[in-house]
Structures are given as structure tokens and as C-alpha cells.
Amino acid sequence: MKTQIKLPIALIAAASLWLFADLQEAISLSQATYTGRVSAIVSLSSAGGQSGITITGPSIGARVTSTGGGTSDFAEIVDFGELSLGTGEPIVVNIGLMMRGNSTYKLNAANFNFIATNLQYKDIDVGPSGDKGSFITIQAGSPTPTGVRSNPQGSTVSGLFQAGVFLDEITQGQVDAQSTAITSGDSPSLGGTINSTDNAVLVPLRISVPTGLAIGPTSDAAKGIFQITLQVGIFPGG
């Protein structure tokens, strides 16, 4: 009889102990794993909107037209007019290049197209088979910021373009990652997007051509002409 009486009590005690042990498991853990990736973005655009070109030096009646611009590919066309009527001082066009990017980069240039007809420079014939633009000098200015998220300190202008390089000394053909470097360095931007106004690095490119009598037509021609196309491209890496 006593055994029958105490059995329910024993069961209650055992159940209580079991529950107590279970309740002591007071820790609960969960976790979240986050992943993401980034990719290299570099952009080159014209500084100053539709026209990134200013002309200094003697006014020869130069005309400037631009296509593209903003944050798109752009094309600038400069017609200097009659250079022989100039004062003898070089005429300089300043093209503003605006770079943005989140990776290291190279800004390269190439002499994409050079045409000269009946032209001589300092008594040397200038033409497709010979000189390819030794009378044209290209120089890059110091990088400057457009805002607080720009990183001009990360860019270095190449020695050639710091001192000024003649057109015939740079890579011929279409610009690519192996063309002559104008500048290179760390990411131009520290934030923002390709549309931000405060995250670009500006690099002025100065192109100068002689005026006056340093350049003229060949002996059997009344007029000489030249036309050049300079391509500039930005490439990630470098």
C-alpha cells in the first residue's frame, strides 16, 4: 500500500527535475551571413559640359564644336583656321578631361589619325610618310578635384606629358590600354557615382600648334592643310 501511495509523488519529482534542466538551456543563437562584390568602374568625360575646350594665344578665327559630353563619350572638333596669319606665338587649346572611377586607372592617348597635305614645318616636309606631327605639342596639367570625394593626389602625370610631348612621339592608331599614358594612379573617386558632381578629377590637356611663318605650304602649293584626331581613353588597372 505504501508503494502505491508514493509512486505518483516520485513521478512528479522526476518530472520537475527534468523540466528544470530543460529550462536552464537559456541560450539561443542565430546568424546572418552577408556577401557582396564590387567591380571596376572608370569614366572619362568632358569637363565643362558640352565644350571642354578653351583656346588661348592668338585668335585665328578658330571654331570649336562638340558632341557628346556630360558623362558620355565626347568628341571635340577644333578648326584653327588660317594659322599663317597668326602672330608667331603658338595657339593653345585646352581640353578639360574629367575622370571618375573606383579603381586604379590609366589615362592613355593615341594619335589615331594624322593627315597633312602640302605642309612643311621649319623647312621639313610634313606628311603621312614622314613627320606625323612633330609641330604639335601636347602637355597635361596638374590634376585638380571637383569636390570632397575627388582623389587628385592619387593621380600622377607621366613625365612625357608633364614636359610636353610631340604628337609623333605617342602611340599611333586606336587608343587602348597599352597606348601612351597621360596620367595613371589610384581611384579618382572616393564615393558617389559617375553622375556625382563632387567626385571627379580634372586633367587639362593643352595642345599647341605654331602660327606665323614657322609652318607653311610646300614649295609647289599655295596652301597646306593638316587634320589630326587624338584619342584619349581611360582604362581600369595600371
Next chain:
Amino acid sequence: MYYKRYARKFLQSSLLLSLVFAYSIVYPGICPEAEGQSASVSITGQYGTFVQLSAGTPPAAGGRTVSVADKGTGCVASGSQPNNQAFGSSIDFGDLSKGDGEECPATIGIRLRSNSAFRLVASMSSFRCRGLRFQGKDVTDQDGGTFVHVWAGALSTTGANAASPSSVSVNSSFTGGTTLATLARGGCTASSTLICAAPAASIGGTSNSPDNALELPIYVSVPTGMELGPAPGTASGTFSFTVQFGTYTGP
């Protein structure tokens, strides 16, 4: 004499009946043969501490919402649905360089139940990055996520049996926002970085009740656009980190 003998038998009978009656109260149905024994019933009970952490309802799908539709980064989140179990969520932010330049937040919903004082803590159990730069500087595994922002949203309840949100003390670092790098490193322990603490999360119900939980959204955001970029010589960079959340008893 006859009177005295009758009185003594009456008293003896009354005493015997009293004992039988008293014993039968304690053990109903027991025969009076247990004369001279005593018995008692001891009734005891215990209430142990209970705390529970599970996926919450606000973020809708799988315990988290990733508001990246306007970021253009193709963020994808996966994980368990809101329930009463520990959860593991996975969030892929996609290609952040294609974003709009704004922070891209992902939200984890934390659901808390408890019948005792508890603390919710967090730790960064792993951080790994490859070929990554932040604001022009290399990011290594030792960085720990200086580019990742973490903060807690507003507390809410699932019903009347939840404790009042006003009883919850939230770490000011999480209300104001902090970086992932400030969290404790390694697996979550009771001494990991405190998110919040309270005397209790629930005032009734069970671990399955729909009306007795506190819910706390935890936001984790990363930059988009050009703030992050690949390391020199690489076309892309990646990162991956895991945040562990734990609930522990005690203040």
C-alpha cells in the same frame, strides 16, 4: 458500575473512530489498520528561466527585407521563414559598384521571448574580403568591416502578452549606429556586444504564442557606387561576413 463501564467503552469507541476518520482524510479509502502512523503530501514546483531568439516578422520574407530595388545591385536574400527556431539567413548584396551611391541596407528581424531578464548580444563571427578597397584604401580581413554600418530599429510587439518596449534598454551604439568593426569578434558569448536588455520579453503565453514577443529589426548597410572598389590590378573585389546574434539570461 454499569454506568462507568458503559462510559469507558463509549470513549474508547469515539477515540478509535476519530483516528480512523482522521487517517481516511489523508488517505481516503485506506483501512483503519494504519493506526498510529502519520502522513503528509508535499507539493513543490519550479520555474526556470526561458529565453528564445527567432526570426521576426518585420521583414516579410525569410526574416529579413533587403531594400535594394532602387539600388540596382541585384541583392538576393534567402533563409528560414519567421518561426520559433534559431535562424540562418544569407544576404547577397550583388555588385555594389552599380548602385546609386547611397547606402544599401538589409534588415534582419529579431523576435524575442522570455520569462526572465535577458540580454541580446551580437558578434562578428567571420569577416573575409578579397581585392577590396574602401575610400581609396585597401581593406584586409583585419579591418573587420569599417565600411559596414549596423544599427537597431524601433522595438515593437506581437501582442498584448509581450513586455512593453519601454522596459527594454537598447545600447546607444545601436540606436545611433555603429560599424561592424566595433562588434565583438568570434563566436557569440554572453559577453559579446550588447544590443539590448530587459527584465523580460514576455508576460504570458508560451514559446509558440503569437502575441508575446518583442521584435527588433537590425539593419546592416554597405556603401554602393564608387566608395568601394577593387584593389589595384584586380577587376573586382568581394567581401563576406557573418554576424551572430545570441540571447542570454540575466541582466
